[in-house]
Amino acid sequence: MSHIKKFAVIGNPIEQSRSPELHQAFAKKENISLTYDKIYAEKSEFKSMVYDFFTHHGVGMNVTVPFKEDAFALCDVLSDRAQAAKAVNTLWSKDGLIYGDNTDGQGLVDAIHALGWPLAHAKILILGAGGATRGVVLPLAQAGATQIVIANRTYARAAQLVCDLKALITPSTILTACPIDQISGQYDLVINATSASLSGDTLTLPKDLQFNYAYEMAYGKASSFLTHAQQRGIAYSDGFGMLVGQAIVSFEIWNGCKPKLTDFLDLK
Template sequence: MTNQATIDQVNPQSHPGKDVYAVIGHPIAHSKSPIIHAYFAKQTNQSIHYGRIFSELNAFKETVEQFFARGGKGLNITVPFKLEAYELAQKKTETAKLAQAANVLWYKDGELWCDNTDGAGLTRDLQRLLKHQGASLNHAKVLILGAGGAAQGVIEPLMLEKVGQITIANRTFAKAQQLVEQFKQSATSAQVLLEAIEIQDLAQSDRDSSDAFDLIINATASGLGDASPISKELLKAISNSKTLAYDMVYGKETRFMQDARELGLKASDGLGMLVEQAALAFETWRNFKGADSTLDIDGAIAAVRATY
């Protein structure tokens, strides 16, 4: 780790004339964020430098404070520091408060602010993909596979987009039901049908083509290996030709995505989510107002894919 810590450090004082940003994590060498922000900077003619910072697990606060003390302008936060980033910030956006975690830090009027752009990054990516199909999240029937942290972070943002139904399917019913209980009040306010089910019970549901899900999100870690949380046969039974299959893992064609494509479904990995949440951070840092339509999201995605 010593070598990585030596390589992945950013000293703002080493880049005179440029505003300096970075992503901080442990590990961090794999991060594609520098490619994304470099693309946005070139597109918008912004004079910035964006790098990676490796932090020891017990040195996050010190590393962040040192970066800003040396003139750094903003940080993206990745695992495992999102909770610490939230606690460290003196000012928190409503979105960060809702998530109780932060992936963006910056100073404003002498105070450290934090935000969480993960949820909005996901919904913006989903809206972009669905728009290509002539669809939207409005009133959509959504199935979330898994009930862990990734699934938890998806639920509230989807409800804010006024989906019609969210079904959480997990191997263990109790864990899925726990999320339903957690978000029950928000679901009632948003008039969203929120329900839990065991994954195996999806196959037992009496479904026809009109009862298919519009969006199926794989929020499990199965894509990191060579597995899918559901069989190809089950995927076929709960989808139709307009269903979007979305895997939150990015950087590879997962088994879940392969099965979807073989069934003729539109499938996508989570790279667009990464790019969209980066765009939101970029807009905040560079004080872009209503700039979501000006950043070239497709171009940034293509730039990252070219590195695989």
């Protein structure tokens, strides 16, 4: 049985996780034998459960809410993406060390590419300045975005995020902050990284804001942001592709092969 690779996702709550279903689907496509379990953990148990998993021959572990920052603190070696995000959703062990990456941003980039939307030379507006935004700025810059504006209700938070991330991205991407009630102008892509769709709040966008594509990071919930885009005839997508995309990047890190994202969008 040693040829069957052991994986898991850890979180609290954990029942809602689609990760086992996604990774089993990838494994079937790539002809890899694996098990993928859900692990429920209390805050106080997180660290010991991660160590226990790898001690007992676990190959890779995904990390979901609320443990991504804890995972970041636990790692011995961090990828550039994880350092930019200050959060880790993908763990693996090598030579007694625990490695961490954040695949959320690359998952978003891959999902947008799968839609056929351009990112090279794009002008992008991101709504919200929380952890979700922090995790995607570096991969969007690496994908060739020339301008990224972070808009947030609390301007100071957006400005701080810009300050934190500026040193990590190349000078060819201009990164700036803006109060959310002052956004205007023309953008190629607007990404909603606020919790509005999760909380059921209405996100109001100014009429003079022009954009070609709308991406909602959340999925499976009603979204005033996507309704706005739909009413204006703007191309839009929810975040299911990003969910699949980030899982594929984790799978690739662990197994050395990358399934095609568009093969799995029907799992929605």
